[in-house]
Amino acid sequence: MRTTTWTLRRILKWAGFGLLGLIVGLPTVLYLAFLGIQEASERQWLGKAPTHEAIDARSREPHPVALLDVGFDSLAARMRMIEEARESIELEFFIYEIDTASRLVTQALARKAQQGVRVRILVDFALPIFKLAPQYAETLKAAGVEVRYYNTAGMARFFASNHRTHRKLLVVDRQKAIIGGRNIANDYFDLSEAYNFLDSDMLIHGPIVGAIADSFELYWRSDWVARPEDVTPDATPGTGQGLLGGASPQEEALAAELRQHQPQHQMSTCNDIHFVTDYPGSGVERRKVYLEIARLVQEARQQIMVESPYLVLRDDGMALLRGVVQRGVKLQFLTNSLHSTDAYYTVASLAHSLDALKMPNLEVWAYQGNPLASGLRPSASRRWGVHAKRAVFDDHTVVVGTYNMDPRSANLNSELIVVCRNNAFLAKTMIQDMQARMAQSRAIVGTADAGGLDALTDGADDEAISRMRRIAPIANWLDFLM
Numbered sequence: 001m002r003t004t005t006w007t008l009r010r011i012l013k014w015a016g017f018g019l020l021g022l023i024v025g026l027p028t029v030l031y032l033a034f035l036g037i038q039e040a041s042e043r044q045w046l047g048k049a050p051t052h053e054a055i056d057a058r059s060r061e062p063h064p065v066a067l068l069d070v071g072f073d074s075l076a077a078r079m080r081m082i083e084e085a086r087e088s089i090e091l092e093f094f095i096y097e098i099d100t101a102s103r104l105v106t107q108a109l110a111r112k113a114q115q116g117v118r119v120r121i122l123v124d125f126a127l128p129i130f131k132l133a134p135q136y137a138e139t140l141k142a143a144g145v146e147v148r149y150y151n152t153a154g155m156a157r158f159f160a161s162n163h164r165t166h167r168k169l170l171v172v173d174r175q176k177a178i179i180g181g182r183n184i185a186n187d188y189f190d191l192s193e194a195y196n197f198l199d200s201d202m203l204i205h206g207p208i209v210g211a212i213a214d215s216f217e218l219y220w221r222s223d224w225v226a227r228p229e230d231v232t233p234d235a236t237p238g239t240g241q242g243l244l245g246g247a248s249p250q251e252e253a254l255a256a257e258l259r260q261h262q263p264q265h266q267m268s269t270c271n272d273i274h275f276v277t278d279y280p281g282s283g284v285e286r287r288k289v290y291l292e293i294a295r296l297v298q299e300a301r302q303q304i305m306v307e308s309p310y311l312v313l314r315d316d317g318m319a320l321l322r323g324v325v326q327r328g329v330k331l332q333f334l335t336n337s338l339h340s341t342d343a344y345y346t347v348a349s350l351a352h353s354l355d356a357l358k359m360p361n362l363e364v365w366a367y368q369g370n371p372l373a374s375g376l377r378p379s380a381s382r383r384w385g386v387h388a389k390r391a392v393f394d395d396h397t398v399v400v401g402t403y404n405m406d407p408r409s410a411n412l413n414s415e416l417i418v419v420c421r422n423n424a425f426l427a428k429t430m431i432q433d434m435q436a437r438m439a440q441s442r443a444i445v446g447t448a449d450a451g452g453l454d455a456l457t458d459g460a461d462d463e464a465i466s467r468m469r470r471i472a473p474i475a476n477w478l479d480f481l482m
Helices: 002-042 071-084 100-114 134-142 208-220 249-260 289-299 315-326 344-352 407-412 424-438 452-457 462-475
Strands: 056-059 063-068 088-093 118-124 145-150 169-172 176-180 196-198 201-205 268-270 273-277 303-307 330-336 362-367 384-386 390-393 397-401 416-420 441-445
Touching: 056 208, 063 071, 063 424, 071 100, 071 169, 071 176, 071 196, 071 201, 071 249, 088 100, 088 208, 100 118, 100 145, 100 249, 118 208, 134 145, 169 208, 176 208, 176 397, 201 208, 201 416, 208 273, 208 416, 268 424, 273 289, 289 315, 289 390, 289 397, 289 407, 289 416, 303 424, 315 330, 330 384, 330 424, 344 452, 344 462, 362 384, 390 424, 397 424, 441 452
Parallel strands: 088 118, 118 145, 196 384, 303 330, 330 362
Antiparallel strands: 056 273, 063 201, 063 268, 088 169, 169 176, 176 201, 273 416, 303 390, 362 441, 390 397, 397 416
C-alpha cells in the first residue's frame, strides 16, 4: 500500500512539474520564437541582395500618364484597355473577388483570350481573403485564361506565409499599364452598397511599361508561384460558376454605362518616370520599394503630402519623420478614422502613437467616412474609406503604388511604385484630389483644433471602439505584422 501511495505521489509530483512547465515554459518559448521572427522580419542582410533589371527601371523618354482617382473611371479605363489588347494581357492582384466587377473584367478577358490574346492572371493566395479558387481557375483555363497563385505556404510556415505579393497591375501589349491601390472587387470601383474605397491608380503609356511587364514575368516564373492544379481543390471555396456565366440585366446595363463613360482623368506627359518593385520572395534584402521612398523623403525640401489607409510607425519610421520635420519640411498624412476602416487593429496602433506624432511641421488627418461631395455618380454606399497609396513631394514629384505606411509593406510584402518627377500638372492634380478628401477629414494632431483620439474614433459604433480597445494591449507587440 505504501509503495502504491509513494508511486502515486511521484506521478502527481512529476505531473505537476510537467503542467508547470507547460503553463510557464511553452508561452516563454513561443514568445522568444515570436521575438526571433520579429527581429528576422527587420534584419538588414549583409549578403548580396538578388536583383533583376525589371525591378528598378527609369526612363526620361516622354510617357503619357494620368491619375485615376475615381473608382468607376478606373474600371472604365481597365475595360477599354482590355478591349484594345491585341497580343497580351497580364494582371497581378492581391485580391480577385467573385462579384459584379470581377465578372465584368473576367468576361472581357475571356473574350480577348478567345480572340487569340494571351491572358494571364497572378493572384496572391492569402487566406481567408483568397477567392479565385482552383475551381474558378479550371473554368478560366477552359476559356483560354491562365491562372497562377503566389505563395501557397500554410500557417505551419509562419514567416513564409506572412510574405505576400501586394502588387496590383494590369499590363496590355507591353505598351499600356495601370498600377495603384485597387484590387478587383466592387468596393474599389464605387459599386459596393455597403462600403467603398477612395483609391488612386496611375495610367501609363510608353516604354517603361515593358519593365512592368518584365517584373510580372519575374513573379510569374518565380519559385513562389504554384499552378491551381497543384493546390488541394477542397482547401478553398468555389464552385467554378459565377465568373463566366451569362450577364444579368443589371450587369449588361453597367457594361453599357462603362463603354459610354467619358474619362474623368486628364493625360499629361512624364519626362522622368521611375518604376521600382520588390524582388519576389521573403526577406528584407529583397525589399526595394522602401529604400526608394526613403530616398525621396530625404530629398524633399519643402513639403510632403502622403495618403495611406494605414499609418503604423515603429521606431525607425518615427526617426525618419523626426529627421524630416527637423529640416523644416512640412509633412501631412491622410489616413483612416476608425469609422472609415474595418482595420481596427491599425487604428489601435495609431492611437498609441498620437503623443509621439506631436512634432512641429507634422499634421495627421483622419477621413470621416462619408461619400465625397464632388462625386459625379450617385454614391452606392453611405460609408467610405481611403485606400490610396500615394504621395506628392515639393509640388512637382508624385508617387503612386501599392506601398502602405506600415511595417508589413516595408518588411514582408512585395510592393511596387511608380515615380513621376518634375510634373507640376500631375502634382497639382493629386494635391487637389487629396485636399478634397482632407476637407472631409478631421485633424488628429498638428493643428490648433486637432481632436486627437476623439477625432480618430468619431462616428465609429460601440462595437468598433470595443474591438479597438481590446486589441490595443497587443497592437504594438504585433505591429511588425500590420
